[in-house]
Amino acid sequence: MLEGGETPSVVFDMRNKVEQFREKLENVEHLSWLGLFKDISSTSLHPFWSRKSSHRKSEEHNKRLFDKFLKISNVQITEEVKLYLRKPTFDNWQWEDAEMVVLLQQMFIDLDFTSKFNIELPVLQNFLYEVYKNYNHIPFHNFRHCFCVSQMMYGLSWLVNLSETMGDLDVMIMLTSAICHDLDHPGYNNAYQVNARTELALRYNDISPLENHHCAVAFEILARKHCNIFGNVPPETFKKIREGMIRCILATDMQRHSEILNKFRAMLNEGFDFSNKDHKDVLMMILIKVSDISNEARPMDVSEPWLDCLLKEFFNQSDVEKLEGLPVAPFMDREKVSKPSSQVGFIRYVLLPLFESLGQLFPPLDEHIILPVKEALNYYTDMEGTIRVEQSKKAQVNKRSV
16 A cells, blocks of 8 residues: 555556456466366366356445445536437446436436425435346446447436427336336347257246346345335325336347337327327337437447447357357357447347337437437448458459468
8 A cells, every 4th residue: 555545556557457367267268278167068067157146246346336426416517418318419438336326316317306396306316226236247248338329318308398299107107117127137149048048037937037137136125215216105006106117127138029019100100199199109119219229320439339238248149059058149259240230130120120110100210219210230240341342352352372
């Protein structure tokens, strides 16, 4: 220790190096140089890359965050930041975890949910802290992703005035669902859960195991009195909140994408009715789906790092699937996919149809989220074309050398 109790910078450097080495050890991509590849298909041993607790945040880390969160939670947020928080162009990479927790708190305050639903500030803070603790330290489906999805939902609520068209209760359901939608995500998708016959797959009979789990964790948190932000609403209102959150979070299972989108399109064709509960229920599912996969609606310097995070998580899973002898999806295989190839089809056939359908109901969204997605499609299409040209040139050079 230095005078004044400060820790020398060399200690922090050493800690970082140790952490990097630990991550390298945990990444199956590097196991070959340790001679750890082996066939376990015929054994009953647990895999040596056990994932049960490796991605949990430490209690020390959580305590530091909570202390910082409480310290800065009373700081007055400027009007400039409040307005920026409402825009799809918001850059999450500029904010630390504790600051993002404060911004989530600010969303409830600015939408006036704290007064309209009698949410006590300490209870809201406890809830947000427990949510933070239950997001794992994984490449993509982490707390920062939770914040981005919530921020997009919050932004959409202001862009098209959802409180007026849908009502405050539905907007609060959607915002809270966005905050909780990936709680305790293990970094391995539903296909892996089912194929590996994990505890979650067995518990939920292979039906949206992750989404059911996220829901269950959310209501485990809300069951604690000091975290129950809905503790002061009437029982009938809580019942509506619970039904709505379950419906919204389960809708984020991409296996249900076509089913939900087709239902919404049919409602648009027959004439969308905001007074029709069935119509509003489907719209809520569409809105959380849009928020969940909205990275490409953001500026490229914000969205592209998210693609790197997603591919890292995909590649981690496919490496493990290969080791365990499980099916590997081509779009998750590091040997078959590239950044542009992973995005072009997804944007063209999944994102744009979804976003454009929502834009039919809310035309102002065209410039805010649809046009940027089209620009992202052009960006990755051009990148894919450039890669193909370079590969063709390289192939010709190799052919001449032979």
